[in-house]
Amino acid sequence: MADYPRIEELKRRVQQDPASIAFAALADEYRRAGLFHDAVETCRAGLLRHPAYLSARVTLGRALLELGEFDEAETELQQVLRAAPENLAAIRALADIHHRRGDAPDRVPEQPASAPAPATPLTIAAPSADTPPTAVSTVVPFSAPAPPAPPPAVMQDPALPKLERFLAAIQRARRELDSHTSTGR
Numbered sequence: 001m002a003d004y005p006r007i008e009e010l011k012r013r014v015q016q017d018p019a020s021i022a023f024a025a026l027a028d029e030y031r032r033a034g035l036f037h038d039a040v041e042t043c044r045a046g047l048l049r050h051p052a053y054l055s056a057r058v059t060l061g062r063a064l065l066e067l068g069e070f071d072e073a074e075t076e077l078q079q080v081l082r083a084a085p086e087n088l089a090a091i092r093a094l095a096d097i098h099h100r101r102g103d104a105p106d107r108v109p110e111q112p113a114s115a116p117a118p119a120t121p122l123t124i125a126a127p128s129a130d131t132p133p134t135a136v137s138t139v140v141p142f143s144a145p146a147p148p149a150p151p152p153a154v155m156q157d158p159a160l161p162k163l164e165r166f167l168a169a170i171q172r173a174r175r176e177l178d179s180h181t182s183t184g185r
Contacts, residue, residue: 030063057080061077
């Protein structure tokens, strides 16, 4: 691996201190070099000692994805999202899994600009004993209609709405890029 001096350096660090978290950087370097089996093996060995190391789980998921092990990759990435729901790398990798499986939606429906924002319950409370009385002295609840229930698929996979928004953003960016390239701007 003379072509990969960074990999050699990280391998030495991990060999000198097997409990080191440098395994995650080594696995990511393997993945970037296209050595996906080495990345998976390194991640799995390191995660035995550091099971809560989320970036290593993302690297494992991404390497498994490249090997076509979609179910295993999805399991790892879902585990990351349970611990860190806003982990963008895991969300992107899950979107890639859905895309490669062919189950990503062609177009995510966007809410029309004229649609009103969903109402939230509003309560106007009576003043406290510390404030002088005003014209509003009773509790007046305001009940807005409940938003429609999401489809069952969304309830089964909490990451799906994030993935759909992410895919919609990608599609909008592609359309914008296409319009810029076709007009010669």
